Amino acid sequence: MQLDTVNVLLDGAGATIELNRPQTLNAWNKQLAHDLIAALRYATDSDDVRAVRITGAGRAFSSGADLKDMGSEDLTPEGRPDVYKVLTERYHPIMRAIREMRKPVVAAVNGGAIGIGCSLALCCDLIVASESSYFLLAFVNIGLAPDGGSSLFVPARIGAARTIEMAMLGERVPAAQALQWGLVNRVVPDGELESESAALLARLAAGPTRSYAANKQLVNAQLYGRLEEQLELEARLQREMASTDDLIEGVSAFLQKRPAAFKGR
Secondary structure, X not given: OOOOOXXXXXXXXXXXXXXXXXXXXXXXXHHHHHHHHHHHHHHHHOOOOOEEEEEEOOOOOEOOEOHHHEOOEOEOOOOOEOHHHHHHHHHHHHHHHHHHOOOOEEEEEOOEXXXXXXXHHHHOOEEEEEOOOEEEOHHHHHOOOXXXXXXXXXXXXXXXXXXXXXXXXXXXXXXHHHHHHOOOOEXXXXXXXXXHHHHHHHHHHOOOHHHHHHHHHHHHHHHOOOHHHHHHHHHHHHHHHOOOHHHHHHHHHHHHOOOOOOOOO
């Protein structure tokens, strides 16, 4: 496939979807969201693809939303970022596509999986992480709340106490800690992430695809039956957060590389 910000690489019945904005640490802009859903739909519809791997080019899996794009488009009548539109029209179809795909999806996480990048990794069925990688629900650091389904994916994996810690403190969870907590399935040396995740992709691509689909359907029913409701709640709350002065301060502080001075309003 010829896409601007995502590469789709085929190896037998395995497809690798690679986020390809390495100069921004694979930050999400409008084009990346469009390209990623196109790649996922291709993998879903192709009878030749039986397993999928998602990874990031360069030094990171994904650094989250591209905050430099915030305010340049998709504004509310009040001039604030229309995060509800961005979430419901761009991000939610991606999460649905992964959970509804009747094929196993593996995240191969290199470097940071931050914000919506963390949500993307946790949405996948299996997560293989490199030793130097980390996971970060960074939303609170700019005055937002978790989105992209992470408010459901995280507690499903690690429970309430650790979810609150990740969401409210906004601190990095290194790969070793993520493995201990049960956030990821495997941690491998940095130099072996490609080979180890490729081997897992090949194993899944050669396996009983319909059995995997049934397993996934059971997990969805047990753990993610409220996904649609939770995505809508996240979007509504983010719309509220986008109207606050704290968001403006949080984004400004991030772009200016200084500590944020939140006022709680």
